[in-house]
Amino acid sequence: MADCVFCKIIDGQIPSEKVHEDEDFIVIKDIRPVAPVHLLVIYKKHVPTVTELQVEDSQKLWRLFEVIKKVTKEQGLESFRIVQNNGKDAGQEIPHIHFHVIGGRRLGHIG
Numbered sequence: 001m002a003d004c005v006f007c008k009i010i011d012g013q014i015p016s017e018k019v020h021e022d023e024d025f026i027v028i029k030d031i032r033p034v035a036p037v038h039l040l041v042i043y044k045k046h047v048p049t050v051t052e053l054q055v056e057d058s059q060k061l062w063r064l065f066e067v068i069k070k071v072t073k074e075q076g077l078e079s080f081r082i083v084q085n086n087g088k089d090a091g092q093e094i095p096h097i098h099f100h101v102i103g104g105r106r107l108g109h110i111g
Contacts, residue, residue: 001046006096010044019074024060025067027101036104037075041067048095049086068101077103 001007008014010026019039020027030038041064047053053061072080080103085092 001096004046004096005094006042006098007046010042020067020071022067024063027067027071030100035102035107037077037080037102039071039075039101041071041099041101043097047097049092050084050097051086053097064099068099072101072103075103077101079103079107081107 005014009016009028016026017029018026019029024044025041026044027039027041030040032038043057043061043064045057045060047057068082080101083100083102084098
């Protein structure tokens with residue numbers, strides 16, 4: 001999508017601090033981290049929210065947790081949180097499916 005910030009990062013139009021990239025995912029450091037480690041795992045295909053995923057996406061997204069395992073190990077994280085927001089009311093700022101991996105300090109309870 002032409003005006004999507006994450007699509008522009010994936011295409012190299014906007015610089016980012018890349019931690020990992022493969023055929024289906026890019027992992028970058030969040031520009032507004034809430035913890036010492038705050039990564040964004042971004043699905044390269046432009047899909048605004050999980051409710052818009054198609055069956056063919058599931059064949060690629062199953063690898064998401066393998067990517068998270070790899071990057072958290074490389075970052076030295078034993079404990080971390082995975083957050084995925086869907087829609088503005090849930091806190092999603094960029095309408096492109098992505099997952100936050102947050103760690104590097106003790107995290108409080110949610111709720």
